[in-house]
Amino acid sequence: MTACWIDDPAFTASSPFGPQTLPYGVVETPDGPSVAVRVGDHALPLRPIAAEFTPDLRELVTAASLDPLLAAGRPAWSVLRARLRELVTAPAAPAGAVLLPLAETTTRLPFTVGDYVDFYSSRDHAENVGRIFRPDAEPLLPNWTHLPVGYHGRAGTVVVSGTDVVRPHGQRRGAEGPEFGPSTRLDIEAEIGFVCGGPVAGRVSTSSAPDHVFGVAVVNDWSARDIQAWEYVPLGPFLGKSFATSISAWITPLEAFAAARVKVPDPGHPRLDYLVEDQNWGLDLHLEVVWNGTVVSRPDFAGMAYSCAQQLAHMTVNGATVRPGDLFASGTVSGPEKRQRGSFLELSWSGAEPITLEDGSTRTFLEDGDTVTITATAPGPDGSVVGLAEVTGTVVAAP
Known part of the structure; x- marks a missing residue:
């Protein structure tokens, strides 16, 4: 992987939470709960970088839980994942991006459990x-x-x-x-x-x-x-x-x-x-x-x-x-x-x-x-x- 803007030794392809993984969660931010992806030992809230996504995806990444994303279906899941890989492996950070150390971050149950x-x-x-x-x-x-x-x-x-x-x-x-x-x-x-x-x-x-x-x-x-x-x-x-x-x-x-x-x-x-x-x-x-x-x-x-x-x-x-x-x-x-x-x-x-x-x-x-x-x-x-x-x-x- 070429050099990217994320300065985290745990964010490499040889680490479990490198760009090949990108799990979703919900973290507490000053603006309330935010959908985020895990990058190495950091969380990347998606609401501050919502402008980097198309309008249909913007509705999903600005939500307070994964519920809208779960309902969106596989085509949207695939498009969002591909776009996230582009953003996290780019040489420069997206405007507004903030990395939160996991050790200092509060996570929430990321979705509403049904059955x-x-x-x-x-x-x-x-x-x-x-x-x-x-x-x-x-x-x-x-x-x-x-x-x-x-x-x-x-x-x-x-x-x-x-x-x-x-x-x-x-x-x-x-x-x-x-x-x-x-x-x-x-x-x-x-x-x-x-x-x-x-x-x-x-x-x-x-x-x-x-x-x-x-x-x-x-x-x-x-x-x-x-x-x-x-x-x-x-x-x-x-x-x-x-x-x-x-x-x-x-x-x-x-x-x-x-x-x-x-x-x-x-x-x-x-x-x-x-x-x-x-x-x-x-x-x-x-x-x-x-x-x-x-x-x-x-x-x-x-x-x-x-x-x-x-x-x-x-x-x-x-x-x-x-x-x-x-x-x-x-x-x-x-x-x-x-x-x-x-x-x-x-x-x-x-x-x-x-x-x-x-x-x-x-x-x-x-x-x-x-x-x-x-x-x-x-x-x-x-x-x-x-x-x-x-x-x-x-x-x-x-x-």
Whole structure:
């Protein structure tokens, strides 16, 4: 890349947030919330440089959230991304441009979350959880290899990275019947989320799914395992999941992952027609989970059994619609090795195998004051790296 006006050593093609990435977010400015792009370790608010865009794009970049951009659709997404690449790689700064250091910048939840669906698409995770929760039964139920298992979550408790997570109350199984109180087995789930946009549509095919997926973000689906274990039969997760889901403050556009697309694993039997892909929409993503400063897991996303296109096709096959702002998550990303497990339920094997952190302390599940940060990267064009911004949260004691 030739010299450009952005003086930030983290804004290079060899860094996760160089010009090959350009994720969108919303930052606080003296003039109020502004749509911005991340350039290295800085945010570039777009409202001050709105004159650099055509009138139709100007309406999108001067908004206080990503909502208008999500609704605009893929042609507008592509044109805006191309124009942004021109602007951030130019030798001279656009008139009015201001770079805000991320360390000194407040970010907001960048879009209004519509419906939220969480899937369960890692075979290794599903088998591990099956062995822990149902030790006397087959780890996978018969439907698992035929459809993307999922549940509807609570959109109102999706929060932006950096938001504290309050330990939830709930019912759990006790020695003499149900007990009530703060969760004692609070957990994380390292996931990848897909932010939807474009026209409202139902029965979305796998081939048209990219017209309805704006971008990708890291998600932490906080989970109260003791509440979950007591409530989930027969209808699945409810209060054990709905208290908080954290999402990155920066949404990396789907277009940034052109070099990271891979084929999903063969399920061992034919797919039903609506789940067959004519393009590969699996993603070669590499996650990292950090617990109180210690790297405890590095899951790989390429082994997920269903792609985002297959998940969206299944989510809408019954006629349910997808709308701008809808969010769906992959489910916990886990691999076949212990160091690739994306939840502490699996890492500690339900508490039987404590995890030692770098400070010498041990953990099975989350304690008050613990902080978890999850990041991810993907291969980019010409040997570059595409970044997915961190999602972080600290556990606060139950009130």
